[in-house]
Amino acid sequence: MKAYTLSQFLLRQKIFWRTPASVVVAFGLPLLFGGLMPLIMPDGEVGGATMSVYMVTGVIVMVVAMTGFLNLVEALVSRRQALILKRLRGTELPDLAIFGGEILTVIAVGLLQLVLLIAMAKLLHGIDLPADPALLVVTLIAGLAVFAALAVAASGRVPGQGTTVMVSMPVLLLTIGFSGFAYPVSEFPGWLRAVAAVLPITPIAQGIRTAYVGRDFVHQTGSAVPPEVGVLEGFQVMGSGWLVLAAWLIAALWAGKRWFRWEPRRG
Amino acid sequence: MGETVIEVAGLRKRYGDFTAVDGISFEVMRGEVFALLGTNGAGKTTTIEILEGYLKPSGGTATVLGHDPSDRRALRARTGLVLQESGLFGELSAAETVNAWRRFTSGARSTDEALDMVGLTDRSRTRVKDMSGGERRKLDIALAVLGRPELLFLDEPTSGLDAEARHRVRDLVADLAAGGTGVLLTTHYLEEAQDLAARVAIMDKGRIVAYGTMAEVLGRGTGRVGFELPEGVRPDGLSLGLEATLTSQGRRCVVVTPDPEAVAHTVLAWAHAHGVKITGLDVRQATLEEVFLDIADPARREARQ
Numbered sequence: 001m002k003a004y005t006l007s008q009f010l011l012r013q014k015i016f017w018r019t020p021a022s023v024v025v026a027f028g029l030p031l032l033f034g035g036l037m038p039l040i041m042p043d044g045e046v047g048g049a050t051m052s053v054y055m056v057t058g059v060i061v062m063v064v065a066m067t068g069f070l071n072l073v074e075a076l077v078s079r080r081q082a083l084i085l086k087r088l089r090g091t092e093l094p095d096l097a098i099f100g101g102e103i104l105t106v107i108a109v110g111l112l113q114l115v116l117l118i119a120m121a122k123l124l125h126g127i128d129l130p131a132d133p134a135l136l137v138v139t140l141i142a143g144l145a146v147f148a149a150l151a152v153a154a155s156g157r158v159p160g161q162g163t164t165v166m167v168s169m170p171v172l173l174l175t176i177g178f179s180g181f182a183y184p185v186s187e188f189p190g191w192l193r194a195v196a197a198v199l200p201i202t203p204i205a206q207g208i209r210t211a212y213v214g215r216d217f218v219h220q221t222g223s224a225v226p227p228e229v230g231v232l233e234g235f236q237v238m239g240s241g242w243l244v245l246a247a248w249l250i251a252a253l254w255a256g257k258r259w260f261r262w263e264p265r266r267g
Numbered sequence: 268m269g270e271t272v273i274e275v276a277g278l279r280k281r282y283g284d285f286t287a288v289d290g291i292s293f294e295v296m297r298g299e300v301f302a303l304l305g306t307n308g309a310g311k312t313t314t315i316e317i318l319e320g321y322l323k324p325s326g327g328t329a330t331v332l333g334h335d336p337s338d339r340r341a342l343r344a345r346t347g348l349v350l351q352e353s354g355l356f357g358e359l360s361a362a363e364t365v366n367a368w369r370r371f372t373s374g375a376r377s378t379d380e381a382l383d384m385v386g387l388t389d390r391s392r393t394r395v396k397d398m399s400g401g402e403r404r405k406l407d408i409a410l411a412v413l414g415r416p417e418l419l420f421l422d423e424p425t426s427g428l429d430a431e432a433r434h435r436v437r438d439l440v441a442d443l444a445a446g447g448t449g450v451l452l453t454t455h456y457l458e459e460a461q462d463l464a465a466r467v468a469i470m471d472k473g474r475i476v477a478y479g480t481m482a483e484v485l486g487r488g489t490g491r492v493g494f495e496l497p498e499g500v501r502p503d504g505l506s507l508g509l510e511a512t513l514t515s516q517g518r519r520c521v522v523v524t525p526d527p528e529a530v531a532h533t534v535l536a537w538a539h540a541h542g543v544k545i546t547g548l549d550v551r552q553a554t555l556e557e558v559f560l561d562i563a564d565p566a567r568r569e570a571r572q
Binding site for chain 1: 350
């Protein structure tokens with residue numbers, strides 16, 4: 001099983017780097033956002049972090065949604081419609097290895113994006129390296145896994161390649177809205193914070209920001225500067241955030257089992 | 268006969284009200300090429316996709332190499348398949364595709380050998396998206412035989428191939444069968460089935476309407492006796508029995524019969540007795556194409572002659 005997954009991962013990697021569109025979307029947009037946004041934003045602080053840090057962590061959150069969800073939905077739908085998934089199922093590859101290869105690719109690309117963004121933040125904007133790299137990586141991988149599972153499920157509801165926007169647009173908008181990229185979630189009205197609390201993007205954004213800055217952005221209210229947290233404390237303050245992510249992962253896997261399709265949807 | 272690699276009994280597949288496969292039974296032996304023929308919508312692809320494990324049957328039983336067809340884990344390493352339509356990664360070259368497939372194929376042939384078998388050696392560095400439909404088909408066949416399968420499913424493997432490529436695939440399939448591989452083949456090229464298949468099943472509207480060795484199917488199907496009468500002479504009083512049908516168009520007469528030799532004797536005896544001079548006599552077995560058309564659409568038999 002491991003060998004099958006690895007072979008599928010290597011195959012996917014090769015395809016990824018061979019497809020200019022996927023490379024540009026995966027690296028061009030985050031680098032553009034991560035590179036330019038902090039430069040054009042006014043100086044200042046947002047709830048205990050400089051505006052630039054806020055932007056860079058926001059871009060990392062977007063990367064999770066884009067790489068984990070948007071790119072994967074597109075890849076799965078296009079391969080399904082082109083009968084490539086059906087052909088792969090005619091080989092020895094077990095179904096789980098086919099998914100495994102996809103998910104490993106998502107994680108590999110996501111980690112590479114993370115490294116590039118951190119390097120750019122440091123070199124271009126003089127932002128300090130992440131305070132809690134372990135929490136950063138764990139949150140990133142957990143977020144990618146949740147979004148990848150959602151992508152597997154959602155791809156089954158998308159009729160064809162031209163209509164992936166149907167599911168990718170709402171996800172992208174929710175991500176921008178609730179990642180804190182556009183507006184700090186901590187300053188949302190109460191009812192909206194309650195909505196935010198059950199969305200998967202919220203714990204991902206909180207975890208990434210907490211890990212990057214080393215302050216507790218999970219329990220932040222208003223624009224107060226949150227207290228500093230240590231490495232292990234960071235994992236602890238996430239608390240129910242992990243449960244939210246786990247619940248979404250389970251729901252997505254269940255939906256994926258019901259909805260995912262190996263063969264083209266016609267019409 | 269040898270060991271069976273496929274056993275199908277009373278197999279059914281329904282989609283709502285539509286019955287795609289309506290209780291068919293047949294067997295395929297190790298080392299045998301078995302052809303499944305039929306018009307579009309006859310149920311060939313549904314049948315082969317049930318046996319490949321893509322579709323679940325609605326009824327009946329199917330056994331592939333002793334397993335349920337849905338037992339992909341047990342079967343995939345021992346079977347190879349070419350789907351009627353399938354996709355490969357356009358960004359990879361032919362050799363890269365085979366290399367990628369070799370990583371998850373047990374007992375795989377070398378990339379050079381696989382490409383050579385289908386005549387793609389000189390296209391090994393060409394990306395799939397730059398290949399012709401026929402070349403992609405050949406690559407698909409190379410992938411299907413990569414793991415030296417015991418059983419090969421070929422759903423119209425030569426559609427879209429030119430004559431030379433068809434011959435190559437035909438030779439390849441014959442070689443594999445000679446080496447012990449069982450082959451279940453569907454094809455629209457009837458001479459191909461005639462050349463390759465030892466046994467055949469003809470499907471129409473989800474049922475098997477003819478099944479047996481090529482000789483049996485050709486024998487049971489109708490032979491042809493053709494001849495020409497002199498101007499103005501009608502074949503009156505020519506008694507050919509119940510199973511033969513005579514049609515005439517101008518001077519040319521054609522008799523469709525299960526026993527062409529006997530009919531030829533009767534025709535000659537009639538001509539002799541009536542002092543009629545017959546020309547252009549031809550006596551032959553029906554080709555598979557004629558049998559196929561007769562079964563698929565009996566009304567066309569008359570129209571054709």
